[in-house]
Amino acid sequence: MLSLAELTDYFKARDINFEIQFFSGEFFALSFEKEFDASSIADLGGTIKIAEVKARFPTETVKEAFLKKNKQAKKELTESLAAGGLIDGMAKSTEKILFGVSVYCTESTLRTSSSGIQRFVGSAIKDELADLGKKANFMGFGSDRKQAQLSHVEVLKKNLVENKSEVLFCIGRTETWVAVTVAVHNPFEFQKRDIYKPNQRKIFGMPPRLARMMVNLSACKQGKVLLDPFCGVGTILQEALMEKAIVVGMDVNPWCVKASTENLEWLAQEYGLADADFRVLQGDVSRLVEKMGQEAVDCIVCEPDLGPALRQVPTGPYAQKIIQKLEPLYFGFVEQAYRALRPGGRLVLVTPYMKARSGQAVTMPIGKKLEDMGFKRVYPFTKEMFAASAGGLDRVTTAASLVEMDERHMIGREIHIVEK
Ligand SMILES: C[S@@+](CC[C@H](N)C(=O)[O-])C[C@H]1O[C@@H](n2cnc3c(N)ncnc32)[C@H](O)[C@@H]1O
Incomplete structure (x- = not known):
């Protein structure tokens, strides 16, 4: 809540109009009247990643797909992911693409499915890129990982922001957002001022x-x-x-x-x-x-x-x-x-x-x-x-x-x- 309070006061002090669509301990979904500069993440102490929403669908579809293993629901998800233009930024690369998927889950019934969802989204992206003749490697789903998420340090070190190649799959209680990371907290800057x-x-x-x-x-x-x-x-x-x-x-x-x-x-x-x-x-x-x-x-x-x-x-x-x-x-x-x-x-x-x-x-x-x-x-x-x-x-x-x-x-x- 402290990070959301910081964000709202930061926007208000700069006359940036926004509305909170959803909030939880895992993530917030905000909408803005005008585009705002994501590089302002450097001014914020409590925001770890900022991502631009590309697709959204009912969480019910995610439950159908991963709890009830419904093939039609999985197909719907794959289609929505493709229609959202998630890979537009990655596809511009002329080299082999390295991309990642992070799952943020508020819906408790889906928490244990996070790794499966991460793999599913990763495969869908890889297939889409392959259709365009692009080779890609998917990082961040090793069995030793506690959470189906990339840390901000990994995103920074592998240049995933510059390459528009981290996808966030954010599961709210009734709605799910899929977004591409556009800015990430740089802990080294804050650390430098500290040590x-x-x-x-x-x-x-x-x-x-x-x-x-x-x-x-x-x-x-x-x-x-x-x-x-x-x-x-x-x-x-x-x-x-x-x-x-x-x-x-x-x-x-x-x-x-x-x-x-x-x-x-x-x-x-x-x-x-x-x-x-x-x-x-x-x-x-x-x-x-x-x-x-x-x-x-x-x-x-x-x-x-x-x-x-x-x-x-x-x-x-x-x-x-x-x-x-x-x-x-x-x-x-x-x-x-x-x-x-x-x-x-x-x-x-x-x-x-x-x-x-x-x-x-x-x-x-x-x-x-x-x-x-x-x-x-x-x-x-x-x-x-x-x-x-x-x-x-x-x-x-x-x-x-x-x-x-x-x-x-x-x-x-x-x-x-x-x-x-
Ligand atoms: C908890 S520390 C503040 C730490 C600070 N935020 C920092 O990051 O370094 C409290 C400070 O208040 C100062 N202080 C304590 N009583 C004071 C008083 N009556 N008037 C002015 N300063 C006082 C202490 O010397 C101490 O440096």
């Missing part, structure tokens, strides 16, 4: 992909002023600078001020950002307005202290104690943030999210404080974004915050988006 920056801090560091998602959730774009008043080594600031925002950092720790300044200088040089506009101040967040002035920034994006590193799952009372200890820092900051933001400006704030031994989630009660200050909650999803057929909206349109938690970690992140 080659001059100053790093392992325990407090935030992954650059998450930082980019938060920057996009703040509606930040070129020319906006973005502040991270708990900037650490500047991961959020770096991602905002990549968006060509005017970037201001602050941290109470003088080492962090020096470290993040050096990291931003490195980034500007590494990416040739000639007009990069950034500064990092030293100071306690309780003096934010004094340092920055009133209504001086468009976006505030930050992760304050998340509490001590935990080695084991905390008991409920201990988790509560951690939260209570942190509350004065967060509550005091919210007051400063409201005053420093311009009207209409956004605050994207991480608060700690813990699962106690009982399984109960322990979170910070920041909602009331934000409301009392005058902030309005930005719900990541509204009903208007979805097509009437999308289904399952109540769950997502009532979600007031987004949770990011790696099962291996004891503390997760609850991400709040509010507007002044």
